[in-house]
């Protein structure tokens with residue numbers, strides 16, 4: 644008999660009644676069925692348990708480029724695991740995320756991170772990731788910061804750590820393309836104001852403090868306006884030292 648998915652505890656009374664009716668019909672139609680009605684069960688797979696995440700993070704974890712939400716599908720597992728620990732333990736602040744993760748064991752968070760990291764899904768096309776209103780001068784400054792940095796301000800290129808194609812770097816640096824502009828600006832701001840922390844030494848906190856406000860806006864506008872090349876993946880683990888010391892790179896969460 645097919646089991647119904649929509650009669651989880653807390654589901655509507657009507658759904659439960661429909662579930663029971665379906666069970667009655669099934670039971671009556673099976674030859675010689677004398678068994679009592681089975682309780683309706685929700686399959687307890689990891690994918691099923693992660694359904695509530697998709698309400699915000701979009702179908703299968705590929706958030707839309709509009710608005711605020713970050714995509715989580717396909718990011719390096721150690722990065723995602725570290726972020727789940729950060730939200731749970733208060734090193735990143737978001738009440739919805741903290742509420743979902745409160746009291747969850749490390750093993751379960753690691754399992755969730757592995758699930759989303761393994762999802763290999765195309766990014767939305769360029770038409771959806773473009774359309775940011777920024778002047779050509781602002782975009783040119785953003786491109787410069789992303790690929791060449793600004794030695795005068797002590798700013799290494801973003802690509803030095805996030806990969807030459809900005810698709811991230813294994814094991815724990817996330818990609819920077821396909822993220823909404825507002826989300827990027829908010830993360831740089833959260834590092835500046837101490838609302839987001841990464842493993843010490845926290846290179847992103849240091850770098851965010853060196854970025855002028857107009858530079859944060861320029862680099863976020865440029866990044867959000869870039870199409871994501873098909874098949875973009877995190878680059879291989881670095882063999883040289885990062886241009887700033889980063890705890891998340893030196894001691895990735897396991």
Ligand code: HEC
Nearest residue numbers: 695696698699713715723726727735737739740743755817
């Ligand atoms: C109510 C909406 C909501 C739900 C439900 C939700 N999230 Fe989030 N999630 C957010 C928001 C908003 C952020 C960005 C927070 C910030 O600004 O730091 C976020 C951030 C994240 C990040 C960090 C991404 C990055 O690139 O750093 C991960 C990982 C994540 N969520 C995983 C999950 C998982 C797993 C679940 C299900 C257990 C979940 N989320 C459920 C809203 C939600």
Ligand code: HEC
Nearest residue numbers: 799800801804817827830841846847862885886887889891
């Ligand atoms: C010295 C290495 C390094 C450089 C250079 C660097 N980053 Fe990062 N970045 C990291 C690491 C490591 C993380 C993961 C931090 C964590 O574990 O939370 C990160 C994370 C981020 C995130 C969070 C992404 C998300 O999904 O939440 C943003 C945004 C970001 N960096 C933007 C930038 C920008 C913009 C630049 C260039 C101006 C830059 N980074 C340059 C190392 C670097």
